[in-house]
Each structure stands twice: as structure tokens, then as C-alpha cells.
Amino acid sequence: MEVKSTQARRSAGRNGQRHVVDADLIAVVIAVTDGEPRVLTIGEAQALPSGPFELGHRSLQSGLRAWVERQTGHPLGYIEQLYTFADRDRTADERVQISISYLGLAREEQSDRSAHGWRSWYDYFPWEDHRAGVPAILPDTVVPGLLAWAEEAEDPNIRRDRGLRVEFAFGLDDRGWNEELALQRYELLYEAALVAEATRSWDKGNPLSIAGRSMIADHRRILATGIARLRTKIKYRPVVFELMPPAFTLLQLQRTVEALAGRLVHKQNFRRLIEQQDLVEETGETVSETRGPPAKRFRFRQTVQAERTVAGTKLPLSRA
Amino acid sequence: MEVKSTQARRSAGRNGQRHVVDADLIAVVIAVTDGEPRVLTIGEAQALPSGPFELGHRSLQSGLRAWVERQTGHPLGYIEQLYTFADRDRTADERVQISISYLGLAREEQSDRSAHGWRSWYDYFPWEDHRAGVPAILPDTVVPGLLAWAEEAEDPNIRRDRGLRVEFAFGLDDRGWNEELALQRYELLYEAALVAEATRSWDKGNPLSIAGRSMIADHRRILATGIARLRTKIKYRPVVFELMPPAFTLLQLQRTVEALAGRLVHKQNFRRLIEQQDLVEETGETVSETRGPPAKRFRFRQTVQAERTVAGTKLPLSRA
DNA sequence: CTTCATTATGCTCGTATTGAGTATAATAGA
DNA sequence: TCTATTATACTCAATACGAGCATAATGAAG
Numbered sequence: 001m002e003v004k005s006t007q008a009r010r011s012a013g014r015n016g017q018r019h020v021v022d023a024d025l026i027a028v029v030i031a032v033t034d035g036e037p038r039v040l041t042i043g044e045a046q047a048l049p050s051g052p053f054e055l056g057h058r059s060l061q062s063g064l065r066a067w068v069e070r071q072t073g074h075p076l077g078y079i080e081q082l083y084t085f086a087d088r089d090r091t092a093d094e095r096v097q098i099s100i101s102y103l104g105l106a107r108e109e110q111s112d113r114s115a116h117g118w119r120s121w122y123d124y125f126p127w128e129d130h131r132a133g134v135p136a137i138l139p140d141t142v143v144p145g146l147l148a149w150a151e152e153a154e155d156p157n158i159r160r161d162r163g164l165r166v167e168f169a170f171g172l173d174d175r176g177w178n179e180e181l182a183l184q185r186y187e188l189l190y191e192a193a194l195v196a197e198a199t200r201s202w203d204k205g206n207p208l209s210i211a212g213r214s215m216i217a218d219h220r221r222i223l224a225t226g227i228a229r230l231r232t233k234i235k236y237r238p239v240v241f242e243l244m245p246p247a248f249t250l251l252q253l254q255r256t257v258e259a260l261a262g263r264l265v266h267k268q269n270f271r272r273l274i275e276q277q278d279l280v281e282e283t284g285e286t287v288s289e290t291r292g293p294p295a296k297r298f299r300f301r302q303t304v305q306a307e308r309t310v311a312g313t314k315l316p317l318s319r320a
Numbered sequence: 321m322e323v324k325s326t327q328a329r330r331s332a333g334r335n336g337q338r339h340v341v342d343a344d345l346i347a348v349v350i351a352v353t354d355g356e357p358r359v360l361t362i363g364e365a366q367a368l369p370s371g372p373f374e375l376g377h378r379s380l381q382s383g384l385r386a387w388v389e390r391q392t393g394h395p396l397g398y399i400e401q402l403y404t405f406a407d408r409d410r411t412a413d414e415r416v417q418i419s420i421s422y423l424g425l426a427r428e429e430q431s432d433r434s435a436h437g438w439r440s441w442y443d444y445f446p447w448e449d450h451r452a453g454v455p456a457i458l459p460d461t462v463v464p465g466l467l468a469w470a471e472e473a474e475d476p477n478i479r480r481d482r483g484l485r486v487e488f489a490f491g492l493d494d495r496g497w498n499e500e501l502a503l504q505r506y507e508l509l510y511e512a513a514l515v516a517e518a519t520r521s522w523d524k525g526n527p528l529s530i531a532g533r534s535m536i537a538d539h540r541r542i543l544a545t546g547i548a549r550l551r552t553k554i555k556y557r558p559v560v561f562e563l564m565p566p567a568f569t570l571l572q573l574q575r576t577v578e579a580l581a582g583r584l585v586h587k588q589n590f591r592r593l594i595e596q597q598d599l600v601e602e603t604g605e606t607v608s609e610t611r612g613p614p615a616k617r618f619r620f621r622q623t624v625q626a627e628r629t630v631a632g633t634k635l636p637l638s639r640a
Numbered sequence: 641c642t643t644c645a646t647t648a649t650g651c652t653c654g655t656a657t658t659g660a661g662t663a664t665a666a667t668a669g670a
Numbered sequence: 671t672c673t674a675t676t677a678t679a680c681t682c683a684a685t686a687c688g689a690g691c692a693t694a695a696t697g698a699a700g
Contacts, residue, residue, distance in 0.1 A: 587649095588649080588651090610647070612648060613646095616648085
């Protein structure tokens with residue numbers, strides 16, 4: 001086995017003609033206002049904030065924060081890395097582009113509501129919003145299109161495989177709709193060429209694709225990655241609070257979760273869940289902004305461990 | 321709001337003096353043999369396989385596969401991305417090094433048992449193996465060292481914060497040991513300078529640090545990331561099977577899971593869990609390699625969706 | 641050839657968690 | 671004053687989960 005230590009190899013590489021790459025940072029910045037999950041966009045709402053990773057940046061995260069704040073004037077709260085991918089630059093001298101994507105959560109200010117490129121993420125993924133029932137686009141367009149794509153394969157194995165993947169991702173089987181599969185669903189639509197990005201028609205000036213508003217390059221895929229990650233994460237880490245104002249009612253919290261999940265939750269059980277997890281405490285105030293009795297206001301309990309709820313069982317452990 | 325489209329920006333950057341970076345791929349390759357979880361290492365078992373991302377590589381994944389197979393002669397099965405981080409190169413001309421790490425699962429061959437750099441990951445993290453009870457190093461060395469570190473802080477807030485973090489990560493509180501927190505534990509030890517990497521003593525020729533065998537640069541941290549990820553993942557995705565031979569007994573499967581989790585599981589309940597999930601099917605054969613009655617052999621049911629078990633509830637959804 | 645430790649496997653049982661719904665009271669708007 | 675709407679407390683059944691008992695089959699030890 002031929003082995004060079006990393007140290008040795010790095011030195012060699014540095015002096016030789018080392019292949020260098022460009023590094024970009026891309027941000028999926030999410031906020032929730034008026035019961036809508038919104039993503040921060042630039043340009044004609046067709047791109048995510050992004051920029052090159054520069055020497056001045058102390059770290060990837062700080063580089064990202066700098067870029068987002070410069071481009072949008074918006075500070076970022078919680079940040080987590082999403083995914084890194086590489087693309088040979090199609091147009092240029094065989095240079096490789098590496099993109100490192102991040103998910104950021106922000107408390108959107110009232111002031112910059114729709115003005116500054118905050119768009120509901122359901123503009124891009126209309127089939128993902130099941131709060132008012134199954135969206136019409138699913139039975140009308142998306143599912144028939146996908147099933148047709150599955151059928152058009154010549155190889156029966158591929159047909160079967162495609163069919164099963166569609167059924168699973170879109171909940172056509174017994175398991176039902178699973179909101180966490182947002183990325184798989186987008187990827188199926190891409191494979192089936194039902195989204196504009198996959199058809200090269202978008203640069204002909206049609207920003208509204210067959211299914212949902214599109215974005216440049218692979219930005220919509222990155223957004224889908226962020227949505228899926230967030231939908232998964234709210235279930236085992238108290239990240240929702242990064243999106244909430246300092247004080248809130250349980251119904252507001254519920255509406256935020258519902259906006260993210262794209263589904264309605266059972267109110268009584270939601271409250272039971274929140275309270276038994278000991279994540280919030282009453283502020284003492286009550287508000288009555290709507291009908292019904294006044295609601296108590298709560299705040300997030302800053303109990304050092306935002307680590308909490310890292311439960312995760314599913315292995316039948318034994319004590320011995 | 322100043323906005324340039326990504327397209328425009330990229331062109332500008334390419335012609336101008338664009339800051340370029342070096343990109344490395346680093347692999348955490350895991351296999352389980354003889355009931356031990358093993359990681360593929362190179363050099364003096366102090367480094368993970370790694371290499372530069374090159375132009376010839378079609379994608380990051382294929383680049384990684386190429387490197388690992390060339391360095392070790394070992395094919396990779398399952399692969400998933402772990403994390404990307406950047407370090408200014410300490411020694412050189414302000415160049416930035418980007419490292420993209422991957423987790424890979426392999427079925428280790430019998431032939432290259434210990435010879436080819438397969439090391440038990442508990443060599444590096446002896447405090448993580450709780451299969452034979454709490455390892456002595458925890459009460460003897462690790463915990464006292466960490467508590468002392470917590471106490472030595474002058475600011476009482478920092479003292480309290482450190483204390484709580486140690487209690488949480490090492491299960492000193494009521495929640496008990498949580499095997500998924502492997503990374504947090506390593507990071508605490510690093511912060512407390514209880515691992516060699518943090519003390520700069522390792523390059524003085526001492527490969528055995530205060531707590532566990534060390535590695536160059538941040539490789540041990542990357543390994544901890546991989547371990548934590550795998551320990552989390554086995555609970556909701558059937559990735560264990562990537563580590564198993566084509567046919568196996570339920571006890572072998574259990575031993576593999578236990579090796580990864582570093583904990584023993586309840587045998588009867590483990591079988592119930594596996595069977596109700598419908599992940600395996602009998603091959604029809606039985607074997608009696610040990611005492612006791614012959615055990616049935618099983619194989620993984622290749623039911624298209626290795627996607628399965630993407631359950632994940634924890635939100636009280638409602639039907640309406 | 642017995643004995644015994646070890647393993648496979650089936651079954652029970654109490655408790656916690658989860659999904660779903662009923663019930664009651666408080667309030668704003670019509 | 672009515673009524674739709676909301677907050678909040680409870681109940682109830684269905685599972686899921688942790689823990690353990692029981693039985694049978696086998697290899698190793700004597």
C-alpha cells in the first residue's frame with residue numbers, strides 16, 4: 001500500500017502544479033412571517049444570496065455571514081452547513097467550482113416584508129404546502145406528469161423503479177405524505193424534466209416553469225435541501241425558536257411549525273408536546289389579538305443546552 | 321440592495337484576481353470485523369485517507385472513491401458527505417485549504433484484517449466503548465480532568481456552563497449516557513486540552529495522548545464526526561446492512577450494531593424491532609457456529625427503497 | 641454420556657408515548 | 671345578545687418500548 005502522510009502530500013502539492021478551485025458560499029436564509037415560510041432571494045427572486053469565499057474571511061461561517069449581511073443588510077442568527085458540491089464550470093477553462101451551502105434562520109423584520117426579496121418558499125414548491133389540504137397542482141399536474149414519465153421508460157425494471165420512487169416520495173402508498181421528502185420530490189421532478197431547470201427553457205425567459213417558480217443554476221435544489229433539512233430538524237432540535245420573536249403565544253408557535261412542515265398539527269397534542277419538553281416558560285403576560293380567551297405569552301427557556309431533545313432512541317438498549 | 325446575479329459575479333471573478341483555494345477530500349471509512357468497529361487509516365495509523373480533488377474527477381464522490389481505492393486497494397460501498405471546513409494554511413502563503421470529508425461504509429475483507437491500517441475506532445476514543453460497562457478511563461481520567469477544567473475558570477458563568485456541558489455530554493445528569501454525543505465529547509476534551517492535538521505535544525513524538533490515540537491535524541475530530549453521524553443514522557436508516565456480509569444471523573447483526581453504538585442492546589427486543597420493520601428475510605439456511613441451537617440466516621431485503629424507515633414523527637400531525 | 645453454559649426464540653406485562661377526540665370557558669365581532 | 675373562535679383541561683384507545691420469564695437446542699467440559 002502506497003502511503004504518503006497528509007503532511008508530505010500537501011507540501012508536494014503546494015509546490016507542484018496543484019489544481020486549484022473556486023469556492024463559493026451559498027445561503028438558504030429562512031424566516032417565517034404572516035404564517036408563511038420565506039426565503040431570502042436576490043436578483044429577480046431567482047437566486048440565493050451567494051458570493052466567493054475570500055481570503056479576508058476567518059472561516060466559512062463568517063464569510064457567509066459577511067456576504068449575506070452585505071448583500072441584504074440582514075443579520076443571521078442560527079447557521080448550519082447544508083452540503084458541498086462541485087461543478088465543472090461549463091463555460092470556462094476547465095476550472096472547478098466548489099459551492100458550500102448553508103442554512104440560516106432569521107427573525108424577519110417587519111420593515112422589509114416583501115420588498116427585500118423575501119419570497120414564500122411555496123412559490124418555488126407549490127406542491128409542498130398541504131396546510132389547506134392536498135394542493136391542486138399535485139393531482140392535476142405533478143403526479144400525472146411523473147407517472148407518465150415512469151411509464152415512458154422502456155426497460156420494465158426502470159419503469160417499476162420509477163413508479164415505486166414516485167409513490168414513495170409523494171405518499172401514494174400506504175405510508176402517506178411525508179413532508180421531509182421535499183428534496184427527493186424535487187429530484188424526481190428534475191429527473192422527469194418537469195421543472196424548468198432541467199429543460200434549459202428557463203434562459204429563454206420563462207421564469208415560471210411547469211411546476212413552480214424556478215431559480216438559476218441549482219439554487220432551487222439547494223433550497224429544497226434546506227427545506228428538507230429544516231423540516232427534519234424541527235422534530236428533534238428546538239430550532240423553531242430561532243424564527244420566533246422573544247415572546248409568543250403557543251398558537252403563533254404552532255403556526256410557525258405548520259408553515260415549515262407544510263401540514264397542520266393537532267393543537268392539543270402540540271401543546272402537550274411543547275410543555276412536556278420544558279422548552280418554554282410563561283412570561284406572565286396575556287394577549288388577546290384574536291377572538292377567544294386571552295392567550296398566555298411564552299418565551300424560550302434558555303437552559304444552556306439548546307442541545308436538549310437530542311433524545312433519539314430507536315435502539316432497544318439494555319442496562320446490563 | 322446591491323445585487324449581481326451569480327452568473328455575472330462568476331464571470332467577473334474568473335477574469336479578475338479570484339481567490340483560489342486548495343480542495344482536499346478526506347474519508348472516514350468504516351467496517352466492522354470481529355465485533356470491532358474499524359476505521360481505515362494510513363501512515364502510522366495517525367491519518368485518514370485523503371487527497372486533493374483533481375480535475376480528472378467527475379464529481380466529489382468519484383474523486384473520493386478514486387483516492388481511497390488507489391491508496392488502500394479497497395472499494396467503497398455507501399458514501400455520504402460529512403462536513404466541509406476551511407483552514408488557512410499555517411505554513412504557507414496565506415493559501416486557504418478546504419477539506420471536504422466523507423463517511424464511507426465497507427465490508428472489510430478477511431484478508432486485510434489488521435495489516436492494512438484498519439484500526440478499532442476505540443483506539444482513538446477509548447471512552448466511547450460502553451459494551452463491557454463504563455470504561456475505566458472515564459472515572460479515572462477523563463471526567464476528573466474535565467471537571468477540573470470546568471472548575472479552573474474564573475468567571476462563575478463559564479464555570480457553570482462548562483460544568484453543565486460536561487454533565488450533559490458524559491451523561492452525568494439524569495439523562496444518562498448518550499452514544500450519539502461522540503463529537504461533543506471530543507470537542508470538550510479538545511477545549512480542555514486533554515487530547516494531544518490540543519496541546520501541541522504530539523509532534524514531539526508522543527502518539528499516545530492523555531486520552532486515546534491521536535491523529536494528525538484535525539483528523540480525529542473528523543473521525544468523531546463520522547462516528548456520531550453513523551451512531552445517529554443507524555437508528556433511522558438501514559445503513560448497518562452496508563457493513564454486513566450477504567447473509568448473516570440476527571446475533572451477528574446485533575453485534576455489529578452494538579459495536580457501532582458502543583452499547584449492548586436487549587436481544588429479544590432487538591429481534592422484534594428488526595422483524596417488525598420487515599428489513600430482512602430468511603435465506604432458509606441455518607448455521608451453528610457457536611453453542612446453542614442453530615441460528616437462521618437472513619439477508620437484507622432489497623426492497624428498492626433503502627429509503628425506508630424514513631419515518632420520523634415527533635410532530636402531532638392531524639388528518640384534517 | 642452427563643452436565644452445563646450458551647444461544648435461539650416465543651411470550652407476557654407494565655409503562656410511556658401518540659393519535660384523536662370531547663368538554664368547558666373566555667372572548668371579540670356581528 | 672348571540673356566535674364563531676380560541677385557550678385549555680381531560681379522556682381514551684392504540685401502540686411502542688423496556689424488561690424480563692420460559693423453553694428448547696446445542697457444543698464444550700468433565
